[in-house]
Amino acid sequence: MSRFAKTDMQILGHQKILELLPKLRAQTLLFTGPEGVGRRTVARWFAAGLNCEQGFPPCGRCVSCRQEPHPDYLEIAPQGETKTGKKARAPQIRLEQIAPREGSEEPSLLEWMATYPRFRAKVAVIDGAHHLGEPAANALLKLLEEPPAFARLVLIAPGRELVLPTLVSRSLEVGFAPLSEALLHPLSTDPEVLAYAQGAPGKVYWALTNPAEFAKLTGRAQGVLEALQAGPTQTLEALKLLSEVDDALPYLGHLLGQGRVESPAYKEVLEALSRAQDALSAYVGEDLVQTWLALRLYKAFPALCAGDAAKAG
């Protein structure tokens, strides 16, 4: 085990952001970008540097850098699980995570922020700012409007358009782009893993540390491809199986596009996948979305494959 867990972390890419962050005065930052791209890791690095005796980059050895957990660092994330441990359909950051509430066991963000830091800055990360319920967002807004001088807040979301405009207008956006494949090569050169990661090192780590789950994903995505040749009902069944694995649609898009990215039908397929993804994020009924998607894919599939034989021959 590393003694420097917080600052010892390896950050891949994002060099310009690492240079920029120490110069920013804004007390509230909004980190946007795809899941797994490194927003959380950079937020932890930023917090470590704000409190390190040496400043940036954090040294990993001083009293502050060795705190684990760090008393001046707080991460708030949506409660994604129901009481039975099943994944919640609509993860949400609840009011009691932000503002004090009677009977709540954990101190809220506002209570935590009300005391002075042990070092220089108190850094709170709201991981999943797009999952803030309205009461929670309103309570947070009060803090963003008048933060104590020692407070820094980092909101994390896939894109600014998903976050309430009142919160966006009080933050400075820092956008994280997917990394190039070359930057990911030290982690893995497996083309399947890289196709799944789409430039996000966090997804490479996930695939490498969860080989069984990853094999399930690739196997079930392959199953959809086979089902598309059989019929719409089979396609729907295969899609249902695939969607039991997290985050599977972009990977299916990659498989369907192999050797066909220039086909006009592929554009249709990508559009259908992205609309399905949006609908699922908006908590439209899963059955409805899957049925719709199965039909769209099944209809587009012959045109998608039409060029295959010509290319092979």
Ligand SMILES: [Zn+2]
């Ligand atoms: Zn240090």
